[in-house]
Amino acid sequence: MTAIEAVATYLPEQRVPVERLGDELGLSTMEVRVFRRFHELADVCRAPGVSLVDLLLAAARRLDALRGSEHRVRYVLHARTFPVVVPYPVNPVHEVSRALGLDDALAFTVTHHACATGLLALDVAGRLLASGGEPDALALILTGEKAFTRDAQLVPGSSLFGEGAAACLASADGPRDRLLAYAVNQRGEFDDELSTDPAGFQDEYPSALAETILAAVDRAGLRLEQIGLILPHNVNILAWQRLCLRIAFPASRVLLDNVPLTGHVFCADAFVNYETACARNLLRPGDHYLVAAAGAGLGATFSAMVFEH
Amino acid sequence: MTTPLDTVTREQVVTTICTVLPRVTRGELAVATEDTRLMEDLGLSSSSTLELMLELEDALEIQINVEDIDRDDFRTVGTLASFVAGHLLGEE
Numbered sequence: 001m002t003a004i005e006a007v008a009t010y011l012p013e014q015r016v017p018v019e020r021l022g023d024e025l026g027l028s029t030m031e032v033r034v035f036r037r038f039h040e041l042a043d044v045c046r047a048p049g050v051s052l053v054d055l056l057l058a059a060a061r062r063l064d065a066l067r068g069s070e071h072r073v074r075y076v077l078h079a080r081t082f083p084v085v086v087p088y089p090v091n092p093v094h095e096v097s098r099a100l101g102l103d104d105a106l107a108f109t110v111t112h113h114a115c116a117t118g119l120l121a122l123d124v125a126g127r128l129l130a131s132g133g134e135p136d137a138l139a140l141i142l143t144g145e146k147a148f149t150r151d152a153q154l155v156p157g158s159s160l161f162g163e164g165a166a167a168c169l170a171s172a173d174g175p176r177d178r179l180l181a182y183a184v185n186q187r188g189e190f191d192d193e194l195s196t197d198p199a200g201f202q203d204e205y206p207s208a209l210a211e212t213i214l215a216a217v218d219r220a221g222l223r224l225e226q227i228g229l230i231l232p233h234n235v236n237i238l239a240w241q242r243l244c245l246r247i248a249f250p251a252s253r254v255l256l257d258n259v260p261l262t263g264h265v266f267c268a269d270a271f272v273n274y275e276t277a278c279a280r281n282l283l284r285p286g287d288h289y290l291v292a293a294a295g296a297g298l299g300a301t302f303s304a305m306v307f308e309h
Numbered sequence: 310m311t312t313p314l315d316t317v318t319r320e321q322v323v324t325t326i327c328t329v330l331p332r333v334t335r336g337e338l339a340v341a342t343e344d345t346r347l348m349e350d351l352g353l354s355s356s357s358t359l360e361l362m363l364e365l366e367d368a369l370e371i372q373i374n375v376e377d378i379d380r381d382d383f384r385t386v387g388t389l390a391s392f393v394a395g396h397l398l399g400e401e
Contacts, residue, residue, distance in 0.1 A: 157356030
């Protein structure tokens, strides 16, 4: 059973307020005010002059559990929202692997679940490790991207992306943060939804994510009330309030505190929120919690994982 | 100078919605009534309904508690007015 061994994150110190981003992106005053007033987005992190490689390394180097265990790492995965983030032949995941002394690991990128790709990468890593027959083997999952284009800065009417990164060490089996269930709902009809049918996607979003969350809880053999905490994607607060109403889950048990501080940190949200939950002792041994993510781009993906801490 | 309102009646909200709607629809509206459907008749999206809420907050000098708002509340001018009149921050 896939397990999370350790998580570390890096969030740049520089915060950019939504008003300044709105000016840069050419948003109307009303659009910016809606972001702040109803979506409760306030600042996003930015690391100008810091490359994607350095962003990922900043998170990985905070991973104390990696030091001395480099020889156990068989796979390095970079989970990305955007399929293309650097010009060929630059390969950030190979550069990061070399810099960390993980030359023997198989390094590759996972994409096409958009902002839910972080969960896909964890699932893939667990399956690869389980099939390898080495109980001590580890996988390093990296998330985080540069907000380098308009599409990588803004989800119109929904969210603003922030820079940051996370590094997660996973094993095929382990005593804590065991993955109990994974549910994915892929919706190909929302191909290129941001430019052709944003309203259709927004209408479908709450029910599709709700169904996925409930499916993951069911697969874990649990009831929703047994989920102590939801670690969300940090798209915006209003979307989560509506989702909570739909599934009758208290919004107070969704860790939304990072939304105004970081914005939507691509695939890293789940890990950023996990670290916050641990730092605040919100997870006790044996607690069940759920991680949820949704992404849109070339099709839409709704994902949820249930863990036991 | 206007005074911030502690309460607004549903009728005030209906009237105000009809007044501010042209700003949200960019003027593409002749007449709205309580039964006008915000999405089907006026083509409002999730984003533009939030802009409408903000216009209402400005016009009526109120703050709306949106935590409990659902898609059904945006069905017509009337349903939105009912929600707004019953969900003012500072009233609870």
